Amino acid sequence: MAVVAVAQVDDIPEGTSTEAVIGIETYVICNHQGQIHVLEGICPHRNGPLGAGNFADGRVICPYHGWEFDCVSGEYDRNPLVRLKTFPVRIEGGQVLIEIEALA
Ligand code: FES
Secondary structure, eight states: OEEEEEEEGGGSOTTOEEEEEETTEEEEEEEETTEEEEEEOBOTTTOOBGGGSEEETTEEEOTTTOOEEETTTOEETTEEEEEOOEEOOEEETTEEEEEESOOO
């Protein structure tokens, strides 16, 4: 496993989201009610870039066809069996850190 920084805390004010690309993986980082969460950043519908979409009421909204995912659980709002992978977050030195499989 490797620890990587996906964002600076100051770059994600409450109620916003952003995108990070680490190696070949894409992540969406959101700040919901002051808590930062990190999820996989590619939509399971047709690979939309979730970090490029809107973020509202704690939901990441895919810019392609509007599927909405809870930014805490990763759950798709219309089918809870579909959910984004979530990553435990650690904040250190103003950075948002997650653990990922080691980079090649
Ligand atoms: S690709 Fe995300 S809703 Fe279609």
